[in-house]
Amino acid sequence: MINKSKIYTVSEINSLIKAILENNLPGRLTITGEITNWSTASSGHAYFSLKDENALLPCAMWRSKFSRVKFQPENGLAVLATGSIDVYVPHGRYQFIVDKLVPAGVGALQLAFEQMVKKLQAQGLFDEDHKQPIPKYPQRIGILTSESGAAIEDIKDSIWNRWPCVRLFLYPVPVQGEGAAEEIAAALRDVNRRNKKLKLDILIVGRGGGSPEDLWAFNEEVLARAIFDSKIPVISAVGHEIDTTVADLVADARASTPTKAGVVAVPDMQKVLGDLENYESGLYKNIVLCLRYGEQQLDETAGNIIDAIKQFLAERRERLYKNYEQIVKIEPHRLLGRKTVDLNNWVNRANTAIKAIINQGQMLLTAQTNRLAGLNPKSVLQRGYSITTNKRSGLLVRNAKDVQIADYIITELASENLIESKVTKKQNRNK
């Protein structure tokens, strides 16, 4: 391409240099440097130079690209500029045509953040199976944040508004600046070490919104490791909704802002009160069902007894008639008329009496089961019944077999009265 013996025109050599540069440099590259000679032309294009200790690079940024820059560039600012090298043939000058400009500080932080995420992710620090569940009804919550920031107030309010019956413990730590990450990490390890005494159910680590530099402590490895190692579940509550920090990724749960900490950490009191009410009415409904079921069993048993009595009566009557027939055979004339009447009377009276007893029994049963179904299940005791338990086993005594001689039994009477007695004798009333 280059011919040593050829004589080039100025235009030709400039074009050649342009072609060589364009062919040998990457189409797009990023250069770090400090802005100098900044000027914005009336056309909207920006002209400036990037420099370091030893060199200067002329730069231009066209209006369409410059309008997308979110910050105000100024002399002395360290930046990362991305674009391409261009040779301006008419002037024989080369310059850097910038299409993207970011402050070097933020760019560096962003890069560091991404590298940290990649590194810790590879080491499994963000794995779901390492996340500890957040206790449903915490009683003691530790908060690691600045004593003076707005975050502590936000966290406190967001928790107590939902769940007032939780005790909060503030562990004051610096949340920004040199050494903040180390101090928060040390505090995390400290409360973990002392948690036998502190008995914290949850830790909240956070701070309010700020610049990326302000939030930086929450991206540092030392803090990520301390969160990962915490035996107490950790909730992160850092910055604004849009901020994501390494602490958020490694924490067991994440609140998008300190004001959302309560939603993540504690249940809603109103809902829990509603649940309790449901349990209460459920218990009552079901205990009444239980009693009704018992009542039904009693009814069935009563029916069985009545049937048995009827059968017994029928058998006796049959035997009476047999005896009667034999008597009639022996003394047919004298006894017949009167005894027949007597016998019929006797049978009728017996039937009436038994029916009355059964009716009375049924009424009594109904009255009693109705009372059983009343609100206080212990009302049975008011009626003179008692509950006997074996002191040794703690089990209810239903049968003499449930106790042994010399066992102590506890008899529970109405009004929470208890009697303790010793078993001296066991027997069946009918034997």
Place this chain on the structure above:
Amino acid sequence: MAKNEKKNDISEMSFEEAIRELTDIVGKIEQGKIPLQDSLAQYEKGMALIKHCRGILQKAEKRIEKISKEEQAE
């Protein structure tokens, strides 16, 4: 006897433990297969647990305590 022990147990229960026990009892009674006498005892215990839970919910001190770096009885 066991009754007093039970009460002591309940008063020392955390909210979480009490709720767990409560749902347990509600479930058992719902199945309806426990003897009548036991169901009364369970009912009574369930009610005591609800009372205990409500008691915990009412205990709102709203006081923030400070933990300092130095070893210290909190």
